[in-house]
Amino acid sequence: MAKRGYWVRTIFTATVLTALWLLLSGLYKPMILGFGAASVVLVVLVVRRMDAVDGDQFAIRLKPIPFLGYMIWLLVEIAKSNWAVTKIVLSPTMPIRQHLFNVPCSQQTDLGQVIFASSITLTPGTISVETEEGHFQVHALDYSDDDMDALADMDMRVTTVDGGSHNV
């Protein structure tokens, strides 16, 4: 049973590596292709040896289509907050209200928390400074009382996208 999953994973790794190599190289001369094939074989061998040592697996359980929707929503948010920060930079008085506050996070998995924290940092005007159990410390450039609601909304969206329960 474990043996079969092993082979599936090996073939999958080789396919992904070959596709990536072909994409990045763009040169299809026999010698270069030979180098590519050799490096793929070498990497697969090394990966198999390392698998034999620790057998550590990491399952990514994102829901693909909701995640795509989330990315589009995030791009719109990034555009909006970019414009807000740009206005602050270019205004003569620079109205800054800096504030450091805690934002609760409800994601089950590490990956979900990483996506939430990265989304906070990626939108200009907010940076996640410190991650603690159950909440992040977030620094805002121009703090307003709506920020908590906006971040709670983002938190909810990430939790929806995140597949939940992962096997350790």
Next chain:
Amino acid sequence: MMDTIVNIVSWILIVSGSFFAIVGAVGTLRFPDFWSRLHAASISDSAGVILLLVGMMLQAGPGLIAVKLLIILAFLFITGPTSTHAVANAAFVSGLRPRQLPSAKTGTNSDIDPDTKPDTKPDTGADPALDSENQPTKGDAS
């Protein structure tokens, strides 16, 4: 005809991306302290990079180069926030605290833990430290 439209759109994207990159640089110079400067840098990190790369993709047309640019975009989406968080976290851990709003103004948000309260109070010790840190930078800029 189609070429002209793609050209125009891609140049609009590239020029506006350059605009945001410059705004990010201006903000990094204008803002008063470390924390606000981090925010300014994240403008060029997000809007600048996205608009420039999408504009370049349109210039390159469908093909290997566009895919490579997409991969660069994906990597920057992951590494950008990570490095910003690393810098911010390093500053936080080493004791640099941002200026805080007076706690009365935060009002309804009772989300600040009692154990972090000593940090979040706008104590008089932090502000001179920030000001003295700003002094050399201002001297350099002028």
